[in-house]
Amino acid sequence: MNRRFAMKSVIVAAGFAAMAACAPVMTTEPDVVDIAVSNGNFNTLVAALTAADLVETLKGDGPFTVFAPTDAAFAALPAGTVDTLLMPENRDQLVAILTYHVVPGAVTSDQLAGQVQSVATVNGAAVQIDGRDGVMVGNATVTTADITASNGVVHVIDTVLLP
Numbered sequence: 341m342n343r344r345f346a347m348k349s350v351i352v353a354a355g356f357a358a359m360a361a362c363a364p365v366m367t368t369e370p371d372v373v374d375i376a377v378s379n380g381n382f383n384t385l386v387a388a389l390t391a392a393d394l395v396e397t398l399k400g401d402g403p404f405t406v407f408a409p410t411d412a413a414f415a416a417l418p419a420g421t422v423d424t425l426l427m428p429e430n431r432d433q434l435v436a437i438l439t440y441h442v443v444p445g446a447v448t449s450d451q452l453a454g455q456v457q458s459v460a461t462v463n464g465a466a467v468q469i470d471g472r473d474g475v476m477v478g479n480a481t482v483t484t485a486d487i488t489a490s491n492g493v494v495h496v497i498d499t500v501l502l503p
Contacts, residue, residue: 369490372406373398376494384414384422391426392434402491403446404462407477409500417500439463440503446492449475449485465503477501 373395376382385408389395398404414422425434439462447459452471460466467478475482480499487494 369488371399371491372402372404372489372494375487375489376406376408381410381412381496382408384411385409388414388422388426388434388438391428392431392438394435394438398442398491400491402489403444404492405443405445405447406492406494407441407443407480407482407497407501408494409441409480409497410483413480413498413500436463436503437500440465440467440501441497443467448493449482449495461503463503467501 370378373386373389376386376389389398398406424430425437442462443459444462449471452469452475454471456468456470456472458466459469468476470476475485475495477495477497478499478501480497480501482495483498484496487496
């Protein structure tokens, strides 16, 4: 390899390195909505978020703590409840319920351990969190905790919380 070619190669490589350093950093970690969509156990939650027009909000910067009820949790509601909530005329009620499942900030289970506290949700109402023996949120049990997202944390719960 001649010396002139080697010098050009070094200059080109330095140019690519400089461009890479200036490029925006793209996160590959999913956000809270991506986690719900990709999991397969949150189809009803995703449908409800879509009907309530909350998807883009929860894809935002956050951070958010989402207590995510599973499809089984929604199925345990009285017959017809989910269908009724998904109707456009019930959007305000659906938004109130869904935002009751979201707490501002990223709260992990280790921050809740050993404590009982009342925490303000995004809808403005407070929810009781009991971290003395596992984690309970209202009358729901956290079955899977601390699923990290690019804009917060998701905790899977077994019951739909009603404000």
